[in-house]
Amino acid sequence: MGGLLHRTRPDAGFPFLVSAGALTLRPGPLPFEFAEMKGLIERGFESLLWNSRYVVVLAVVASIAASVAVFWVVSVDVYYAVTHLFNYADPSLTDEARKALRDGTVTHVVEVVDGYLLAGVMLIFALGLYELFISDIDAAHGSKTSSKILVIETLDDLKTKLAKVILMILIVRLFEYAVKMRPTNLIELTYLAGAIALVGLALYLTHASEGHTSVHPSDPAPASEPPPAQPQAAPRH
Numbered sequence: 001m002g003g004l005l006h007r008t009r010p011d012a013g014f015p016f017l018v019s020a021g022a023l024t025l026r027p028g029p030l031p032f033e034f035a036e037m038k039g040l041i042e043r044g045f046e047s048l049l050w051n052s053r054y055v056v057v058l059a060v061v062a063s064i065a066a067s068v069a070v071f072w073v074v075s076v077d078v079y080y081a082v083t084h085l086f087n088y089a090d091p092s093l094t095d096e097a098r099k100a101l102r103d104g105t106v107t108h109v110v111e112v113v114d115g116y117l118l119a120g121v122m123l124i125f126a127l128g129l130y131e132l133f134i135s136d137i138d139a140a141h142g143s144k145t146s147s148k149i150l151v152i153e154t155l156d157d158l159k160t161k162l163a164k165v166i167l168m169i170l171i172v173r174l175f176e177y178a179v180k181m182r183p184t185n186l187i188e189l190t191y192l193a194g195a196i197a198l199v200g201l202a203l204y205l206t207h208a209s210e211g212h213t214s215v216h217p218s219d220p221a222p223a224s225e226p227p228p229a230q231p232q233a234a235p236r237h
Contacts (some may be wrong), residue, residue, distance in 0.1 A: 056133040063126035067119045074115035081108045103179070110176040117169045121162060128158035164206060171199055 087093065088101055131137055131152040152158050174195055183189040 053133045056129050060126045060130045060134075063122045063129070067122035067126065070115055070119035070122065074112050074119065077108070077115070078112055081105065081112070107176060107179055110172055110179065114169055114172045114176065117165055117172065121165045121169070124161055124165065125158070128152040128161070132158065167202060167206065171203075174199060 084101070085105060088098065088105075093101070127137065127140075132155060152161070178192060178195075181188070181192060183192060
């Protein structure tokens with residue numbers, strides 16, 4: 001038997017074997033078919049990766065639901081707190097009872113502010129995630145009355161806005177503890193003063209950082225002033 005020869009027929013377009021006058025065909029994928037299949041798989045996988053960002057919708061819906069729940073709970077607390085205040089003008093109340101009611105009301109108001117800020121954080125977080133991963137909110141960008149805090153351009157914008165609101169929550173929480181605190185010695189009074197000083201420092205650093213980031217990268221650069229005209233030399237006679 002003669003040896004096998006591996007050839008390629010130009011008119012067939014696929015490899016075959018020639019042996020002792022017999023033609024043995026061995027079909028197989030061509031190079032361009034491999035490239036086409038590879039490109040198809042690549043495009044499908046990239047499309048799957050890109051569309052996987054829609055899983056963020058679950059976090060957006062859950063955050064909005066949590067925000068609505070906190071708004072509802074705090075609003076119910078406000079309703080009952082206001083209804084209890086009708087007894088504050090009761091002449092039968094003693095001074096100690098009236099003072100306890102006033103202190104409790106102030107503490108409850110601080111807790112209400114804390115709750116509303118927390119609900120606002122969840123709302124900002126939900127809107128920021130949607131704008132970063134899904135699409136821009138056209139209603140927020142096109143409305144003149146929309147708050148700038150709801151417009152998120154980058155991940156740094158989201159972190160900055162969340163950090164500011166969380167800082168306010170911590171300040172309100174510290175104020176709540178400060179209202180209940182009754183310093184009995186110099187050490188406790190020093191701790192309270194130090195906490196207040198740290199809060200002031202945090203607010204100062206926050207406002208100082210706003211001065212460096214007041215110009216957004218997407219804002220157009222200010223037009224440069226034209227250079228002053230050079231004085232022309234007097235003509236010679």
